[in-house]
Amino acid sequence: MPIRDKHEFKVSFLQVLDEDGRVDKQLEPDLSRDQLLELYRGMVLAREADQRMLRLQRQGRLGTFSPSTGQEAAACGPLLALGKADWLVPAFRELGALLMRGVPFNRVLRFWGGWEEGNVFPGVDRTLPIAVIVGSQIPHAAGLGYAVRHRGEKDTAVLTFFGDGATSEGDFHEGMNFAAVWKAPVVFICQNNQWAISTPLNKQTVSESIAQKGLAYGMPVLQVDGNDALAMYRAAKEALDRARAGDGPTFIEAITYRLMMHTTADDPSKYRAEGEVDQWERRDPLVRFRKYLGSKRLWNAQKEEQLRVEVKQYIDDQVKEYETPIDVKPDIIFDLVRGIAHELIEEQRAEFLHRLNDENEDADA
Amino acid sequence: MPKMTMVQAINLALHQEMSRDESVLVLGQDVGVNEGVFRVTAGLSEAFGESRVIDTPLAESGILGTSIGMALAGLRPVCEMQFSGFSYLMMGQFEGHATRFRTRTMGTYTCPLVVRMPYGGGVRALEHHSESREALYAHLPGAKVVIPSGPRNARALLVAAIRDPDAVVFMEPKRSYRAFREHVPEQEEVMPLGKAQIVQEGTDLTIVSWGAMMRMTLDAASLVASQRGASIEVIDLLSISPMDVSTIIGSVKKTGRCVIVQEAPRFVSISSEIVAQINDKALLYLEAPVKRVTGYDVVTPYFSRETPYFPSPRLIQRGIEQTLDF
Numbered sequence: 001m002p003i004r005d006k007h008e009f010k011v012s013f014l015q016v017l018d019e020d021g022r023v024d025k026q027l028e029p030d031l032s033r034d035q036l037l038e039l040y041r042g043m044v045l046a047r048e049a050d051q052r053m054l055r056l057q058r059q060g061r062l063g064t065f066s067p068s069t070g071q072e073a074a075a076c077g078p079l080l081a082l083g084k085a086d087w088l089v090p091a092f093r094e095l096g097a098l099l100m101r102g103v104p105f106n107r108v109l110r111f112w113g114g115w116e117e118g119n120v121f122p123g124v125d126r127t128l129p130i131a132v133i134v135g136s137q138i139p140h141a142a143g144l145g146y147a148v149r150h151r152g153e154k155d156t157a158v159l160t161f162f163g164d165g166a167t168s169e170g171d172f173h174e175g176m177n178f179a180a181v182w183k184a185p186v187v188f189i190c191q192n193n194q195w196a197i198s199t200p201l202n203k204q205t206v207s208e209s210i211a212q213k214g215l216a217y218g219m220p221v222l223q224v225d226g227n228d229a230l231a232m233y234r235a236a237k238e239a240l241d242r243a244r245a246g247d248g249p250t251f252i253e254a255i256t257y258r259l260m261m262h263t264t265a266d267d268p269s270k271y272r273a274e275g276e277v278d279q280w281e282r283r284d285p286l287v288r289f290r291k292y293l294g295s296k297r298l299w300n301a302q303k304e305e306q307l308r309v310e311v312k313q314y315i316d317d318q319v320k321e322y323e324t325p326i327d328v329k330p331d332i333i334f335d336l337v338r339g340i341a342h343e344l345i346e347e348q349r350a351e352f353l354h355r356l357n358d359e360n361e362d363a364d365a
Numbered sequence: 366m367p368k369m370t371m372v373q374a375i376n377l378a379l380h381q382e383m384s385r386d387e388s389v390l391v392l393g394q395d396v397g398v399n400e401g402v403f404r405v406t407a408g409l410s411e412a413f414g415e416s417r418v419i420d421t422p423l424a425e426s427g428i429l430g431t432s433i434g435m436a437l438a439g440l441r442p443v444c445e446m447q448f449s450g451f452s453y454l455m456m457g458q459f460e461g462h463a464t465r466f467r468t469r470t471m472g473t474y475t476c477p478l479v480v481r482m483p484y485g486g487g488v489r490a491l492e493h494h495s496e497s498r499e500a501l502y503a504h505l506p507g508a509k510v511v512i513p514s515g516p517r518n519a520r521a522l523l524v525a526a527i528r529d530p531d532a533v534v535f536m537e538p539k540r541s542y543r544a545f546r547e548h549v550p551e552q553e554e555v556m557p558l559g560k561a562q563i564v565q566e567g568t569d570l571t572i573v574s575w576g577a578m579m580r581m582t583l584d585a586a587s588l589v590a591s592q593r594g595a596s597i598e599v600i601d602l603l604s605i606s607p608m609d610v611s612t613i614i615g616s617v618k619k620t621g622r623c624v625i626v627q628e629a630p631r632f633v634s635i636s637s638e639i640v641a642q643i644n645d646k647a648l649l650y651l652e653a654p655v656k657r658v659t660g661y662d663v664v665t666p667y668f669s670r671e672t673p674y675f676p677s678p679r680l681i682q683r684g685i686e687q688t689l690d691f
Contacts, residue, residue: 128437129474136462139430139433139434139458140431140433142431142434143433144434144438147434147435147440151439170454336472338509338530340607342607344607
């Protein structure tokens, strides 16, 4: 018996807006003027907020954070397709996604400023906190997907983000596999920004694409120009619709680039060439989208100026709120350990309060 | 109702809780059609269907990670690690998320889930199937760790664990799965988590133990009591974390002598913590050093060498005598 071909697989690539902002009319999604402007505002807000965070961090007013500049389209495009009943399961480089979800910027600042309040999103449901352990949120998305389906929420889907580094983690493979076996309504988006701190993609994997890893789990995959907000919207919309229709999970690989450092604690010049960054700066997702809006006569310099002023004002207000001291008792941490009180925790709370009192007296003396 | 084994009692708790609350579901490897490798999940798939009794892929981190997602969405998953020796693969999910969601989201999200796992030796099992690693889980802030010692408390504690608002590690001493039977009432019985049980009152010496060591400990205690007329108090810890320190301290203040019996290795263990608590709160009541009868700090030997590795009735008896005679 000759060896015969058994299965063939392919990975497709989607781009709707080219690098000069020219749209493929066949693929152009049907979005209203308001939706297009909402998407653009989301990306501008994410960029401006990111740059403000960098300044705050350098001034010592914010802790270490992971900048997302350059990746706005990958994070914001899918959010335009996400409904309120859907779940959002972020990693830590989707600032635009959180802001478009309606999470107030001051909450994001509080997270990176070292306050648990940064994970409490008033009025924003079904949105998990930033996940710091790489890839660990991926099985949560699969479990959420199972749960919403199990509870008969037919129009609900789950959207989760992670980076290229996460695809080496066991939790990525386990989460994808569980979701596929369960036909759970989950959309997995890998923001392949080419670098996991200092580890380039070719040291992370020798697969021809990250997208193909989804094929191994039997789910549809698509590689997308991650700096093309329209393509990201289109891919995510189709995947979310498929999930809601009961057709199971989808894996989207967004090809993008981290224009800044991994976090404010590292210096990318140590591990990557400037020329590479320049090349990707020319593919800036905001510039491309702005050109597209201009070509549709939806945008001009004056509107751009107005938007930037409005966004900066919002950011100023939010920074002010972030820097307003929180009036929460210091022993709150002892309230949150478990749902029931316990003698050892109460003992330590008393010790803690005594210690604070003692140290305050010392400081006053 | 006839007397039940621990396996049957745990099964009863699962049946009753799944009937009572639709949000309770069971997941793990081979828990459905095969009814669990120890038959703990017998009849559940038939009674509640595949969507509530889920045979999962073989991946411990995935099992707990997806359980966390289910819990965040309002379900109450009871997941099974087939053996505790394989549970370390889910430690990242447990430490990183299950124990933390309440604090990190300031109570917005919690993880009401149970991780069941058979643990411990004495059944001549394969490598990695005989360890007692409760201290690994108990060390984590926010974790709850429960170890029943018999059919009746296994049932009542599992019901409490399922209804608990946080993640509970429920470690089942597999040596006790079918070793003896107890009367388990048909009607609902719940024991609160975080409480120890004084199973035998006494005035001369306190013994603290849990899990499979309880039976051996009770035998040794009754032997010493009958031989020497000593009055021995025996505490079944039940809840490893949070620990019922008050009950232990109250007893030690009364007796002035204490022996701790655990199957696990000694170093940085639950017995270490009990000694430290006694040191903090009852040192001046002691008539003798606190004695620990434990496993050794060596890799758990293969089963042909396991018998002298674990505490024995004789070893426990010697520990009691030594502490009485000090």
